[in-house]
Amino acid sequence: MIWLLNWSTLAAFGRQTPFILEGHQVAAGTKASFDLPVVAPSKDSTYIPVTIVHGKNPGPVIGLIAGIHGFEYPPIIAMQQMARELHPDSLRGTVIIVHIANVKAFFGRSVYYNPVDGKNLNREFPGNKNGSLTQCIAWVLSQQILPRCNYLVDIHAGDASEDLHDYVGYYALGEQAATAKQMAEALGFDWIMKSEAGFVKGEPTVYCSKEAVAQGIPTVAIECGKLGGVSTAEIKKINDGLLNVMRSLQLLPGTPVMSNKPLEITKRTTLNSEHTGIFYSHCKSGQLIRAGMKLGYITDVKGNWLTDIYSPVDGFIVYQIATPPVNKGEILFNLGSL
Known part of the structure; x- marks a missing residue:
């Protein structure tokens, strides 16, 4: 299968191939948007809206996930803007944008929980294809999106009841830790939260970010925004940070801008x-x-x-x-x- 080829090998030949995700093929130097269906055994159903920005030149794949919690609006609006403004001609590699992971919670204006089954999506990873709707969403993200990523950014905000100071978090675990720290610093936030929480074999990973780390993917989580609101400054802060991360990982041209050393809270x-x-x-x-x-x-x-x-x-x-x-x-x- 084409997508299993190492991107650095393709780069050596200067050749970009189509990107294929769950039957959707995206040509080099183009964008495409589509929905990934999610259907639970109960017949409850939803979808995950996705945009693929597939660069003209070979490179790594970075996943950007918003809307794990449907009332956390700044990441969701930021990803709309990112999908519009990111140009595949200047991109070396591929960006997978998950616009809203939890569509039912978004349109239900539901804080923390999916109104269909009352479950918190960010407590259900790696999911269960034979479970309730939220567990099936987690399974689709874990099995169809995360394995396609070389890097991941899980984007959150303070929910409708939370007054939150913006920060970035990462897990200091395994081989991904050094790259995750580099990504965290490139985001340009003034606080970085470092977690050393480990994994217990056979137990659920619980969180989206932790599931990605368990799969060996360098991962950071953003928290930007509060109290269910949206501001232009929050959207700009998220997207400026993400573009800088892409420069630091060489998906985009240019030198990353590194701000003053952030406060690391452990x-x-x-x-x-x-x-x-x-x-x-x-x-x-x-x-x-x-x-x-x-x-x-x-x-x-x-x-x-x-x-x-x-x-x-x-x-x-x-x-x-x-x-x-x-x-x-x-x-x-x-x-x-x-």
Whole structure:
């Protein structure tokens, strides 16, 4: 099969071949958009909209996935712009753009979960072709998209209830780690989250990024945007970073622009609510905090005080719940420790 040939071998001959994905053939130097169907055994169905930008010249394949969570809009709008503006004539290699991985959640305006089966797609990898619709989506991404990629960027934002400071994350695991760190730094964000969480053989990978790493693909995750909104600045930040990554990986011509060395955060602390009630925060994402500092408080629905929330660490607020309702067990704050 043509797509199994090593791209560097093809580059040596200066020859680009068609790119084939699930029966769709894309000629060198062209773009094509199509839908990948997803049908569960229950007969619930959806689709994954994809654009392939296939360069005029041979090179590696990078996957860009947006819309794992349907209410995280900046990545989705950024990928629309990327698909319009990325020109195959200047591209060495191929870009696979997944516009919206979770279409049902997007059109259902559903925070975190697919409204069809109530599952969080980013907790279901590597998926199950015999499972519910969300599990089938994860399976299609894991089996049809990820194996075609030499590199992957999993693009997220703060969901509708999350006030989040933009950052990039990567796994410091295996042979992909050095390249993943290079990709993370090329994105130009001021915070990088490094995770050393490993894999347990036979257990689910759970997250899209972790599944890609398990397949040996150098992978980074973007978090850019918050509270279900979309801004021109967020779209530009995402796409400028992605284009710089493509330069650093030599898919695009030009020298990558490397910003000042980002802050690398290697330890994070999560504060979960011990009550169901109404949450009041004194803080904002990105804020510097000290151990023992009061971050907010919770009341019951009648306004009676239940508890105060204090920081256990010196560090920064990575993200927080920024809407009033909170359920017992939900995350109130995610903190990056100094």
